[in-house]
Amino acid sequence: MPVLEPWTLHVTPTLVVSTALATRDHQNVHHDRDAAIRLGSRDVFLNILTTTGLVQRFVTDRLGSHVTIREIKIRLGTPCHAYDTLTFTGQQFPHGIEVVGRTASGVHVSGVVAVAR
Template sequence: MRKLEAGEAIPAWSLPLTPTTIVSTAIATRDWQDVHHDRDIAQAAGSKDIFMNILTSNGLVEKYVADWVGHDCELKGIAIRLGAPAHPYDTLTFTGEVTEVADGVATIAVTGSVSLGAHVTGTVKVAVA
């Protein structure tokens, strides 16, 4: 695991969003809500298209941090808030920064943005050596 310091930026990571990505990750997280896999129902509910579910967004935030810190990291907590929907044919781009290192825990601020704005914002806390 790498040594973390406050102010350190995490390199950006982008994920092209396809209908298959959005539908398959909803199914993989056992989220059967129809707005994540049925365009007609999503549009009838006022959405432009199907959209990514919160469980997938949470998992991608964790992946983004763990890929950078190291997969042997010990996660101490994740707190996220959803914003703009993540629709197919868009790109979800993650950025992050270590905001604090104290008492053996690093706090990392993460934002995942799509063309409509911030899709997910939050913090990830990881144990540091």
């Protein structure tokens, strides 16, 4: 089965904070570094809506804008913090595109994206 070209994203604090606020997620661990650290995290981290959007972008950037996303089924793993490097890989299968997003800490997101052409 075809393998998609990997995508590497350097996650900045601005990306974490702006996407959390754009998705109306006001949970402090996504925009307040002091609160995130106080609650046991090493820094602010991506929310699930941002991660879902990044998975979608990875697939459509690789397959083309003519592709329609039918369904995204993902599972979060380790948090993706500000200053992490997030690398997406994917492989096409008959049931959809299997996607994995990894940081140095491990798998941040994995799942399947169903598409229609």
